Amino acid sequence: MQRPETKARARALQLLYAWDLSGRPSIEAVVARLAASYGRPPEGFDRGADLAAKAVAGLPEFDTRVGAAAEHWRLERVGVVERNILRLALAELEEGETPPRVVIDEAVKLAHWFAGAKAPAFVNGVLDAVARESGAL
Numbered sequence: 065m066q067r068p069e070t071k072a073r074a075r076a077l078q079l080l081y082a083w084d085l086s087g088r089p090s091i092e093a094v095v096a097r098l099a100a101s102y103g104r105p106p107e108g109f110d111r112g113a114d115l116a117a118k119a120v121a122g123l124p125e126f127d128t129r130v131g132a133a134a135e136h137w138r139l140e141r142v143g144v145v146e147r148n149i150l151r152l153a154l155a156e157l158e159e160g161e162t163p164p165r166v167v168i169d170e171a172v173k174l175a176h177w178f179a180g181a182k183a184p185a186f187v188n189g190v191l192d193a194v195a196r197e198s199g200a201l
Contacts, residue, residue: 068111069111069162069170071112072111072115073112073152073156073171073174074112074174074178075109075112076111076112076114076115076116076119076152077145077148077149077152077174078112079091079095079098079109079113079116080116080119080120080148080151081148082094083120084144084147084148085144088120091113091116091117092113094116095109115152115156116152118155118159119151119152119154121155122151122154122155122158123151126150126151126154126155127139127151129154129194130142130147130150130194133194133197134186134190143179143180145179145183146183149174149175149178149187150190150191152171152174153168153170153171153187154191156170157191157194157195157198157200164195164200167191168191168192171188171191172184172187174187
């Protein structure tokens with residue numbers, strides 16, 4: 065059984081993915097659309113929507129930090145899922161409520177579930193570099 069925070073992270077990733085692929089409307093619009101498609105009330109997405117909104121709000125800074133840490137990778141070349149896992153993790157690191165190692169571990173878990181075989185190592189490496197550069201580790 066998944067913990068509530070793990071489920072919220074997975075929902076946040078789904079929201080960010082839908083947001084990124086649908087022309088970047090408001091997170092609220094994406095929540096409404098996904099809630100309707102799942103037949104659930106929008107309130108069920110609250111924590112996930114909060115994390116996704118924080119990732120969107122910090123997007124320029126987060127993308128700059130990811131680009132600097134992802135050696136030999138331009139951000140445009142990073143897959144949509146991986147890019148949004150990284151944005152989500154950086155938003156959570158910025159919150160400061162969850163220990164950095166837990167944030168990184170949860171991001172790697174999302175990469176295992178939703179991305180390609182090489183994604184977990186890539187996500188781990190980028191987040192480790194970002195966390196060390198910022199002094200979080």
